[in-house]
Amino acid sequence: MAIDIESLPSEAKKALQQFNEFQLAEFNDSGANGYVMIGRHDLLRKDVAIKIYFHEENEVDQEPAIIATLNHENILKVFDARKVDECCSFYMMQAANNGDLFSFQKRYHLSLDLSYKLLCQLLSGLSAMHCQEKKLVHRDLKPENLLVHDDKLVIADFGSVRKIDDATGKAPASKHSILYRPPEAFGDNAFFDFSSDVYQSGIIGYLLFGGSLSNDLLSHLSKRELKELDRVKKTGGDYEISKYVDSCIEKKAKSGKLLDWSSIPFYVPKKVIKAVKKAVVNRDKRYTNVSEFLSELAKVRAGLPDWIANKDGYQLRDWKGNDYLLLESGEQIILKKRRHKANQFRVDNSVKAQDFDTAHLQLKRKVGLP
Amino acid sequence: MVISGIFLKANEVRLVTLTGSRDTHTLVAPKFNKLSLPKNPTQDDVDIFSQAFKAYCADNSVDKVIINRRATAGQGAGGAGTFLIEGVLLAISPAQIEFVHPATVRATEKREGGKKIHKPKTVDLGKAYDFGFEGLI
Numbered sequence: 054m055a056i057d058i059e060s061l062p063s064e065a066k067k068a069l070q071q072f073n074e075f076q077l078a079e080f081n082d083s084g085a086n087g088y089v090m091i092g093r094h095d096l097l098r099k100d101v102a103i104k105i106y107f108h109e110e111n112e113v114d115q116e117p118a119i120i121a122t123l124n125h126e127n128i129l130k131v132f133d134a135r136k137v138d139e140c141c142s143f144y145m146m147q148a149a150n151n152g153d154l155f156s157f158q159k160r161y162h163l164s165l166d167l168s169y170k171l172l173c174q175l176l177s178g179l180s181a182m183h184c185q186e187k188k189l190v191h192r193d194l195k196p197e198n199l200l201v202h203d204d205k206l207v208i209a210d211f212g213s214v215r216k217i218d219d220a221t222g223k224a225p226a227s228k229h230s231i232l233y234r235p236p237e238a239f240g241d242n243a244f245f246d247f248s249s250d251v252y253q254s255g256i257i258g259y260l261l262f263g264g265s266l267s268n269d270l271l272s273h274l275s276k277r278e279l280k281e282l283d284r285v286k287k288t289g290g291d292y293e294i295s296k297y298v299d300s301c302i303e304k305k306a307k308s309g310k311l312l313d314w315s316s317i318p319f320y321v322p323k324k325v326i327k328a329v330k331k332a333v334v335n336r337d338k339r340y341t342n343v344s345e346f347l348s349e350l351a352k353v354r355a356g357l358p359d360w361i362a363n364k365d366g367y368q369l370r371d372w373k374g375n376d377y378l379l380l381e382s383g384e385q386i387i388l389k390k391r392r393h394k395a396n397q398f399r400v401d402n403s404v405k406a407q408d409f410d411t412a413h414l415q416l417k418r419k420v421g422l423p
Numbered sequence: 424m425v426i427s428g429i430f431l432k433a434n435e436v437r438l439v440t441l442t443g444s445r446d447t448h449t450l451v452a453p454k455f456n457k458l459s460l461p462k463n464p465t466q467d468d469v470d471i472f473s474q475a476f477k478a479y480c481a482d483n484s485v486d487k488v489i490i491n492r493r494a495t496a497g498q499g500a501g502g503a504g505t506f507l508i509e510g511v512l513l514a515i516s517p518a519q520i521e522f523v524h525p526a527t528v529r530a531t532e533k534r535e536g537g538k539k540i541h542k543p544k545t546v547d548l549g550k551a552y553d554f555g556f557e558g559l560i
Contacts, residue, residue, distance in 0.1 A: 180481045184484070343478050344478040344482040344483075345454060345455050347478050348457070348479070351459065351471050354468060355461040
């Protein structure tokens with residue numbers, strides 16, 4: 054459906070006037086600080102996105118300049134940057150055909166193999182930011198700020214990027230996205246360093262491997278905290294409420310209880326979970342940089358089964374030449390099997406259980422899964 | 424200069440990174456000392472290995488990588504695993520790669536063995552350290 058350009062905000066119209074070669078296809082105003090327009094660049098002959106964002110008057114904005122210095126396949130590429138007016142600028146960047154990771158995960162079931170690859174790509178892109186010449190920390194890594202293009206992950210949204218101070222090895226803490234904020238980014242002496250980005254990558258790894266983390270902050274509060282919240286609501290305003298909720302999340306993040314590791318599907322090998330867990334513990338026990346995390350992931354890579362959840366059940370693809378499917382049939386979980394890429398599955402009676410965990414254990418013993 | 428000494432063994436890379444000079448040097452990122460490529464690797468396996476190695480070089484500003492020169496014939500000839508890893512490293516390393524013959528390491532050991540104060544106790548890491556030491560001035 055064609056977009057009515059007249060209905061767009063004035064900043065978007067002004068940006069479009071500067072780019073006659075751009076054919077608008079999609080307009081998105083869901084961002085916190087601006088708009089994104091996706092379309093076709095007639096001269097470049099590729100799909101591009103234009104991000105329009107607001108800033109303080111005459112502020113020299115760093116975002117496109119930072120992206121332009123980074124040359125890595127897992128970091129967003131910027132093609133052009135211009136000003137709309139004193140408080141608004143825009144830049145043109147590569148468009149991601151699968152959107153952001155958040156919607157990508159909602160749309161598709163991700164296989165274990167793809168999840169693993171996306172996490173490694175995220176860390177690989179981060180290493181280009183963390184390198185000694187750049188010393189940049191992203192500070193706002195979350196699925197909404199990562200794009201997926203042809204099954205390749207691209208780091209985007211550089212609005213929170215800061216340079217690590219040479220003397221202290223730290224950068225100021227970011228107040229964005231409380232659920233993704235590492236323990237060291239709370240409190241009076243809050244700060245961010247390379248391992249803080251590792252922490253956020255760990256949470257993304259947790260989500261990629263199927264872990265659940267609700268964006269509804271209240272769902273993270275205990276019954277007692279909800280009761281206390283009711284009391285705060287009676288006596289205080291919005292500020293007090295949000296401060297109280299934040300303090301509850303902070304407590305959970307610091308005690309390492311924010312993530313529910315039992316929500317990760319049964320088929321994700323323990324060694325993978327262990328590698329990701331080490332990224333989200335307190336700073337003194339965490340990986341100090343992305344290369345440590347990547348090397349740990351490379352270590353657990355050997356013999357990783359390629360599981361995927363689909364509408365029928367859970368499928369294990371090409372394990373020693375066979376495909377396996379665990380599915381519910383009546384009250385039971387049964388196993389079906391076929392030669393890899395053959396058309397039809399046949400029931401294998403060697404596995405029968407009441408739940409997926411037990412069925413998986415039986416299959417593990419049968420075919421030697423890790 | 425930051426020098427990474429690499430000892431290739433089967434399908435594993437043992438890494439020791441040094442900075443400074445032969446007289447006074449320190450170990451860099453001593454916790455990261457092993458990287459492996461699965462046997463019979465797929466393209467994805469090589470990709471992950473490559474990402475991890477590149478990230479290691481970027482994180483630690485590695486300027487040069489020193490690898491043991493593999494014997495291609497005779498009793499001590501290297502196997503397929505090290506051959507494969509050597510090829511991958513040559514193709515992807517962001518830092519310059521130099522090969523050092525074990526005989527050179529032995530010669531240095533005789534001359535300057537006393538300076539190797541940070542040499543790890545384990546045999547393989549000790550060898551990786553020896554290669555890294557060769558790159559120091």
